Amino acid sequence: MVTRVFSGIQPTGLVHIGNYLGAIKAWVELQHRYESFFCIVDYHAITAPYDPSQMQKNIFDAAVINVAAGLDPRVSTIFVQSHVPEHTELAWLLNSIAPMGRLTRMTQFKEKSRLFREEINAGLFNYPVLQAADILLYKASVVPVGEDQVQHIELTRDLARKFNVTFGDTFHEPEAHLSAAPRIMGLSDPDRKMSKSIPGSYIALADHPDKVRQQILRAVTDAGPETGKPMSSGTANLFILMSQFSPPETYERFRREYNEGAIRYSEMKRVLADDVVDALTPIREAAEDLAARPDYVRQILGDGACKARRIAQRTIVEVKLKMGLL
Numbered sequence: 001m002v003t004r005v006f007s008g009i010q011p012t013g014l015v016h017i018g019n020y021l022g023a024i025k026a027w028v029e030l031q032h033r034y035e036s037f038f039c040i041v042d043y044h045a046i047t048a049p050y051d052p053s054q055m056q057k058n059i060f061d062a063a064v065i066n067v068a069a070g071l072d073p074r075v076s077t078i079f080v081q082s083h084v085p086e087h088t089e090l091a092w093l094l095n096s097i098a099p100m101g102r103l104t105r106m107t108q109f110k111e112k113s114r115l116f117r118e119e120i121n122a123g124l125f126n127y128p129v130l131q132a133a134d135i136l137l138y139k140a141s142v143v144p145v146g147e148d149q150v151q152h153i154e155l156t157r158d159l160a161r162k163f164n165v166t167f168g169d170t171f172h173e174p175e176a177h178l179s180a181a182p183r184i185m186g187l188s189d190p191d192r193k194m195s196k197s198i199p200g201s202y203i204a205l206a207d208h209p210d211k212v213r214q215q216i217l218r219a220v221t222d223a224g225p226e227t228g229k230p231m232s233s234g235t236a237n238l239f240i241l242m243s244q245f246s247p248p249e250t251y252e253r254f255r256r257e258y259n260e261g262a263i264r265y266s267e268m269k270r271v272l273a274d275d276v277v278d279a280l281t282p283i284r285e286a287a288e289d290l291a292a293r294p295d296y297v298r299q300i301l302g303d304g305a306c307k308a309r310r311i312a313q314r315t316i317v318e319v320k321l322k323m324g325l326l
């Protein structure tokens, strides 16, 4: 049995270094080891308020930045969720075995329904079932995601198990694959995760170097290390970024200075900013090149949807047969 990787990202306007370190970097590595599917999940994105006139641009930009960051269309299948209607078909079928109570307790549902109090729609509630369908449609067993998605992958496992028990062995129970930095916190508010909905909290992969530097220099830290006190969340977050973007000796040097109480955060931030700019510059440049070739980008997504659909249709036929619908 081939090992398949599946993951997805919402087309919500920009991709930040939290997405990159939590998920995209792992996708890029895993694609050379396993058969890989990467989906731009537009049907998930419409469960929150959005601007329809921007959706096609956001989908295009999501494709561009992910390919620029290293997703290789020659080895990975990259496609848009709504181009493969079997995603919503399987979601409906899985809805019939998804426990309401469990969906009510989903952290992301609870958080988002607090945020969009006026706008709690059934799509937001069923969001994790669609996510399970995304993964199970391809019988994927490895799902690289950030920590905030782990609960959804656990639900996916449970739905796979329940389906297998009820209708006969069909699905793998997929596992979340967490990176070394699965939860990047906001730069302006390090007690909340980095998010595109919190201005000042993120660095976008396509940000100009001046903006990247400015965001890092403004990042919240503390007044300095104090003996006996744990490291503040802002400083810890900068160290995590440094562990991902800077050479090990740079990280170790600042850790040593922190332990000795001799650290100067302004210097640490300057060094980190240079290393982040160095890492993001080739991605930004590749994205600019790709954006100038829209036909090529659309072709990647068209080819991806054809390939994904062949597999998706096979799974739907198998599932409907098992459920007595064929």
Ligand code: TYM
Residues within 6 Å of the ligand: 006, 007, 008, 009, 010, 011, 018, 019, 020, 021, 022, 023, 041, 044, 130, 131, 134, 135, 143, 144, 145, 146, 147, 148, 149, 181, 182, 183, 184, 185, 193, 194, 195
């Ligand atoms: P989305 O679009 O919010 O985020 C895409 C990926 O980025 C990760 N991520 C982070 N990782 C570390 N630190 C952060 N601050 C941070 N913010 C985001 C997310 O965990 C995610 O891996 N529901 C999913 C999309 C989805 C999906 C799927 C994922 C739909 N179907 C099937 C995997 C498999 C989401 O909203 O991701």
